[in-house]
Amino acid sequence: DYSIGLSKFLDFSFKNGAVRDTIRCPCPKCRFMKWKTRDIVEDHLLYKPFPQNYVIWDLHGEKEALESSQMEDVFQDSGVQPQNPMETILNDVFEQYRQHASNIGASQPLNENEILNEEPREDHNGFYELLNDGRQTLYEASKYTKLEFIIKLYHIKVLCGLSDKVMTMILDLLKDAFEEAKFPPSIYEAKKIINKLGLNYKKIDACPKYCMLYLGDDEESLDACKHCEKDMRWHVLENNKDGLIRHPRDGEAWKTFDLIHPEFSSDPQNVRLGLATDGFNPARTLSSSYSIWPVFLIPYNLPPWICMNHTSFIKSMIIPGKQDPGNNIDVYLKPLIEELQELWNGVDTYDSSLNENFRMRAALMWTITDFPGLGMLSGWNTHTGLACPTCNFDADPCGLQNCKKWCFMGHYHFLSRNHKFRLNRVRFDGNIEERNPIRIIWI
Numbered sequence: 171d172y173s174i175g176l177s178k179f180l181d182f183s184f185k186n187g188a189v190r191d192t193i194r195c196p197c198p199k200c201r202f203m204k205w206k207t208r209d210i211v212e213d214h215l216l217y218k219p220f221p222q223n224y225v226i227w228d229l230h231g232e233k234e235a236l237e238s239s240q241m242e243d244v245f246q247d248s249g250v251q252p253q254n255p256m257e258t259i260l261n262d263v264f265e266q267y268r269q270h271a272s273n274i275g276a277s278q279p280l281n282e283n284e285i286l287n288e289e290p291r292e293d294h295n296g297f298y299e300l301l302n303d304g305r306q307t308l309y310e311a312s313k314y315t316k317l318e319f320i321i322k323l324y325h326i327k328v329l330c331g332l333s334d335k336v337m338t339m340i341l342d343l344l345k346d347a348f349e350e351a352k353f354p355p356s357i358y359e360a361k362k363i364i365n366k367l368g369l370n371y372k373k374i375d376a377c378p379k380y381c382m383l384y385l386g387d388d389e390e391s392l393d394a395c396k397h398c399e400k401d402m403r404w405h406v407l408e409n410n411k412d413g414l415i416r417h418p419r420d421g422e423a424w425k426t427f428d429l430i431h432p433e434f435s436s437d438p439q440n441v442r443l444g445l446a447t448d449g450f451n452p453a454r455t456l457s458s459s460y461s462i463w464p465v466f467l468i469p470y471n472l473p474p475w476i477c478m479n480h481t482s483f484i485k486s487m488i489i490p491g492k493q494d495p496g497n498n499i500d501v502y503l504k505p506l507i508e509e510l511q512e513l514w515n516g517v518d519t520y521d522s523s524l525n526e527n528f529r530m531r532a533a534l535m536w537t538i539t540d541f542p543g544l545g546m547l548s549g550w551n552t553h554t555g556l557a558c559p560t561c562n563f564d565a566d567p568c569g570l571q572n573c574k575k576w577c578f579m580g581h582y583h584f585l586s587r588n589h590k591f592r593l594n595r596v597r598f599d600g601n602i603e604e605r606n607p608i609r610i611i612w613i
Contacts, residue, residue: 176215179227180208186231194229196221202229309351316352320360334358402471406438417474418535427535439521440531444468446538447547449494463489465506470535499546510534560608584608
């Protein structure tokens with residue numbers, strides 16, 4: 171008798187309540203929560219008892235004559251979903267609308283008074299809208315509901331990396347081709363529906379040096395990190411306590427620049443930059459020759475542990491070519507030079523740490539290259555006896571006949587006036603150095 175009754179139940183269920191050849195399995199283990207095929211459901215119910223109180227098969231297509239009310243669509247207190255798999259998601263998101271009962275068969279639909287008497291819930295309206303979208307077919311005879319189509323469409327967008335503009339254009343085409351279909355008007359509206367499922371996210375600002383997250387009161391009150399504060403003003407706000415050179419601002423070149431340009435140096439918001447470039451062959455393991463020259467700008471307002479981090483470098487341009495640009499590099503640098511000139515004159519900028527607008531200026535303090543790169547950037551001849559940009563005509567060059575290269579003597583020219591090596595004829599070139607010491611300041 172049990173086997174005959176089970177067969178009748180399965181015939182009825184798969185005729186009236188099946189979704190894609192599956193029904194809810196009523197066995198004590200699945201508890202109406204899992205969708206299974208006929209063979210699996212039959213095996214489960216042969217080894218496990220059928221719920222005794224499940225007399226009206228309302229979850230498998232049988233309709234009970236109940237009073238009509240606005241709450242027909244609300245979940246049963248058994249915690250099981252109404253009709254299609256999309257509502258599994260709704261059941262998880264809006265679990266507060268389910269009443270848990272120990273006996274599945276004793277489930278009764280929630281009435282309007284039970285819900286209205288409860289405390290107000292934040293997503294109350296979103297629940298009914300999603301429930302409606304989850305049961306509303308996309309168009310007549312469609313196998314997709316409106317909610318199911320939106321989720322699958324957004325899944326394709328994420329997998330393929332499509333922009334919002336592209337997705338909106340696709341939706342416009344679909345709406346034009348299938349006028350009766352209930353497509354969302356735009357991808358923005360589709361996102362609003364998906365967000366109600368709890369699939370949205372919140373952006374939390376963080377200090378780029380991993381010091382802190384801007385959460386709670388910090389999110390509203392802080393404009394800068396509590397630990398590292400205003401890094402772009404570090405070169406002025408942070409004092410040098412021991413006089414040692416740990417940053418370019420401690421050197422003579424920086425201090426001399428401040429003396430020459432007091433108006434610029436008086437504003438700590440102005441930016442000081444260094445330019446670095448060099449050529450390399452990206453395919454150096456191959457026999458082909460190629461020279462690519464990236465040009466970086468380095469902001470020296472920042473502390474040394476930040477300004478020399480690769481994340482702080484500004485890649486201003488890349489100069490590709492089969493050979494290095496040589497002395498013609500200035501042709502490629504023209505756009506950068508024009509921007510630097512504009513920055514020297516000043517541009518309107520917003521300071522988020524002070525919540526104010528200001529006129530920001532920027533200065534290129536120096537360049538960083540190897541010696542051949544110096545010749546390319548400055549036009550200085552680095553191939554003769556006057557190649558030293560510091561000594562210039564005071565250089566003491568010596569041509570090596572065998573290797574045809576230049577070397578430079580007179581290095582004790584850099585020593586102080588009272589240094590003993592200046593009078594040592596034996597260890598150097600047999601001469602006494604009487605010239606004044608050279609003071610190197612490159613700007």
